[in-house]
Amino acid sequence: MSEARSSHAGRRGWWAVCLAAALVGSALFVLPAGGATKEAATSTTCADPSGSVNVGLSYFGNLEQQLEGINEEQAALTPAAQAIIDNYKAGIAALNAEGGLAGCQVKPVIHNFPAQSQDFNQTTSTECAAFTQDAKVVAVFTAAYETRVALDCFAKAKTPLFQMGGVYAPTCADYEKYAGYLYSPDGLASCRYSNFVPLWDKAGLFPKGAKVGIVVFDDGSGQGKFIADKVYTPALKKIGVPTTSFSFPGVLNTVSGGDASQVAIKNGVLKFKAEGVNVVLFTPSGSQASSFFIPPAAAQGFFPSYGLASFDGLNIVQAVGSDTLKKAVAVSWLFSNLPLSDQQALPTNSAVEKCAAWSQPSQTTLTGSSTYCDFLNILQAAFKGQKDTSPASLKKGIEALGTSFTSSMTYDGATKFGAGDYDGVTVGQVLVWDPTTKTFVYAKKGQKAVTIP
Numbered sequence: 134m135s136e137a138r139s140s141h142a143g144r145r146g147w148w149a150v151c152l153a154a155a156l157v158g159s160a161l162f163v164l165p166a167g168g169a170t171k172e173a174a175t176s177t178t179c180a181d182p183s184g185s186v187n188v189g190l191s192y193f194g195n196l197e198q199q200l201e202g203i204n205e206e207q208a209a210l211t212p213a214a215q216a217i218i219d220n221y222k223a224g225i226a227a228l229n230a231e232g233g234l235a236g237c238q239v240k241p242v243i244h245n246f247p248a249q250s251q252d253f254n255q256t257t258s259t260e261c262a263a264f265t266q267d268a269k270v271v272a273v274f275t276a277a278y279e280t281r282v283a284l285d286c287f288a289k290a291k292t293p294l295f296q297m298g299g300v301y302a303p304t305c306a307d308y309e310k311y312a313g314y315l316y317s318p319d320g321l322a323s324c325r326y327s328n329f330v331p332l333w334d335k336a337g338l339f340p341k342g343a344k345v346g347i348v349v350f351d352d353g354s355g356q357g358k359f360i361a362d363k364v365y366t367p368a369l370k371k372i373g374v375p376t377t378s379f380s381f382p383g384v385l386n387t388v389s390g391g392d393a394s395q396v397a398i399k400n401g402v403l404k405f406k407a408e409g410v411n412v413v414l415f416t417p418s419g420s421q422a423s424s425f426f427i428p429p430a431a432a433q434g435f436f437p438s439y440g441l442a443s444f445d446g447l448n449i450v451q452a453v454g455s456d457t458l459k460k461a462v463a464v465s466w467l468f469s470n471l472p473l474s475d476q477q478a479l480p481t482n483s484a485v486e487k488c489a490a491w492s493q494p495s496q497t498t499l500t501g502s503s504t505y506c507d508f509l510n511i512l513q514a515a516f517k518g519q520k521d522t523s524p525a526s527l528k529k530g531i532e533a534l535g536t537s538f539t540s541s542m543t544y545d546g547a548t549k550f551g552a553g554d555y556d557g558v559t560v561g562q563v564l565v566w567d568p569t570t571k572t573f574v575y576a577k578k579g580q581k582a583v584t585i586p
Contacts, residue, residue, distance in 0.1 A: 177236035180521035185238040188512070189264040189273035190221050190505060192245050193298075218243070223491040224509045234271070234516040235526065242268040246277035253300065254353060257282040265290035271522040274508040275299055278419050281354040288314040293524050295511070296320070297504040300352045300419040302360065302444065308555050313528040318511050318557040319467065319504060319542040321585060323360050323417070325556075326442070328586050329464045330368035333440045336563050336576050338462040339374050339412060346410035346437070347378040348401065348426055350418035357416040365414060377408050381425075398426060402433045413437045420446025424453050431457035439566075443467045447564070447573050461566035463573055466558045466585065468544050472572040484510055484541035506541050514538050531555065544582045561585050 179185070225241045233239050244263050250256040257279045264270050265287065275283060276298030284303065287294040288311045295316050296303065302323040308315055333339065347365055351357035361378045369376050379401035381394075405413065413430075415422035423445045430437070431454075441450060441463035447470040450461070463470070488506035514537075515530030516522060532552050539546035540557065548557035560582040564573040 177232075177518075177520065179233075179237035180235065181237055185240050186234060186522050187240050187242045187268050187270040188225070188234075189242045189244065189268065189270035189292075190508075191260065191273070191275040191277050191279070192217065192221075192243050193277035220492050221505065224488075224506060227487075227491050228509050228513055231513065234512055235519045235522045237522060242270050246275075246279070250278075253278050254280050254282045258286060261286035261290065265292045272512060272527065274505055276504050280352040281356065284311055284315055291524055293527050295508050297508060298419065300350075300417065300421070301354060301356055302326075302417040303556070304356075304359070309553065312553065312555070313524050316511075316531060316555045316557075318507050318538070318548060319540060320444075321466070321556045321558040323356070323364060325585065326360060326364050327368035329440070329442055330365070330372065332464050332561075332563055332583060333462050334372055336462045336565060338438055338440050338460075339372070340438075343374050343412050344408065344410050345369055345374055345376045345412045345414060345440075346405040346408070347376060347414045347416065348422055349378050349380040349416050350422045351380070351416070357418075360416045374412075377405070377410060379404055381422075394425070395429065398429045399433065401426075402430050402435050405437070406433075406435055411437050412440060414440045415445055417444040420444070420449045423450045427454045427457065438462070443470055443561075451572060455571045458566055458571075459568070461573075462576070463564045463566075464561050464585070465564050465573070466544065466561040467542050468562075469542070470564065470573060472570070472574070475574070482539050482541070482546040484539045484546055488541045504542065510541065511538060547582070558585060 221241050221243060225239050228234070229238050242264065244260050246260055247256060260275075260279065261283060264273050270292060272293045272295060273287060274295045274297060279296070279299040279301065281301040283294060283296065283299065284301070284307060291314065293314050293316065294311075295318065297317065297319055303311075303315060303317065303320075305322045305324040308322055339345075345365075347361040349357035349361045357380065361376075366376045381397055381401060413426070415426070423439075423441070427439075427450065436457065436459045438460040439450070439458070439462075441447060441461055443463075443465050445463070447463055447465065450458070450463075454461075465471075484507070487510065492506065511531070511534075512527075514534060515527050517530065519526040519530050531550050532554075534548075534550045536547070536549050536559075538548045538550065538557070540548050543558060544560050544562055547560045549559045550557060562580070562582055563576040565576045566572075567574045
């Protein structure tokens with residue numbers, strides 16, 4: 134999920150696909166395979182008689198333009214939205230120019246996932262059907278407001294899902310249950326979130342007498358309560374910090390934030406104030422938690438410290454809390470969370486450079502990367518040397534990657550895969566809120582990345 138500021142126009146073309154509010158309506162269309170094949174790139178013959186395979190890309194644009202069908206109305210897309218579609222096509226063309234996947238040319242199937250919905254579970258089901266029944270893709274990239282329904286639906290259809298966003302955070306049990314059909318190259322299982330607590334603590338998030346309030350956002354699956362009760366609370370208990378929680382009902386059914394939602398948030402703030410909460414944590418919500426909670430909390434005179442992570446959308450936090458945020462500590466595993474100037478100072482890697490070579494609007498400004506770039510790169514790496522594009526071949530290829538796959542998303546490009554190990558994040562950085570620059574910066578100058586077990 135992504136956030137954009139006018140001063141960061143270069144970032145917008147790369148990151149809007151992840152977190153910006155999306156288009157109303159949904160559409161699916163198949164684009165022709167692009168790019169000339171380099172004959173020397175692969176000696177594998179495509180197992181599909183057609184010589185090509187479909188790959189699914191969930192498009193998550195912005196509300197600047199409301200479209201019912203991207204394909205028929207591309208001329209009406211805003212420049213930023215058009216850049217995303219162009220990047221999809223350019224990435225596929227680059228992939229095909231290097232031999233495609235297991236000798237097959239790749240056709241992108243793009244589905245427009247709407248961010249305004251009365252039922253995101255139903256919207257997720259519709260997207261799944263479009264990819265698995267209508268287009269029969271060999272793998273799917275999602276980064277919108279998909280719920281847990283996606284995991285069940287794609288696995289049932291035997292279609293590998295690369296969940297690189299969404300409102301549901303897969304558990305360790307999910308990766309075991311859906312092995313071969315669920316991957317998160319730039320994410321980590323929610324059972325690992327307990328490792329954030331000592332990192333937050335070391336950075337000074339919890340003062341003497343701290344009491345933590347956990348804002349529980351949920352997609353109807355119970356994931357928010359699980360993370361609050363079974364992950365965060367036990368970890369905080371170990372360091373002697375008491376907790377309380379507030380469950381926000383229904384927020385993940387719609388992004389509109391109606392009167393009932395606003396009343397619920399106000400009640401939650403009153404509860405936290407009355408119980409002496411001075412530190413607030415959020416469960417994953419596709420970045421909705423921070424945008425819905427922080428502004429009204431400040432309006433009610435509630436200014437706690439915030440313990441955050443990459444899934445909270447740090448640039449969204451920066452945007453909505455720039456004038457009211459007092460203190461925050463974040464565990465970040467995506468270097469796009471950093472300010473533009475810091476991103477440019479970071480060493481690049483082969484994945485970032487490869488992505489920048491075909492991404493628009495800028496080919497030279499390496500400002501964070503996009504999730505769909507990582508998706509295409511890991512497909513290429515995993516299918517290298519495989520005889521077909523079956524789920525079994527993909528699983529075999531990903532497990533064989535070990536630590537060799539360089540990400541265009543993570544610090545130092547670090548990832549780790551293996552048998553039973555399908556969430557790729559291994560390292561992160563501790564960032565703190567700088568009220569002077571109103572951005573997140575390294576907790577210490579020159580600090581090294583930390584291991585996230």
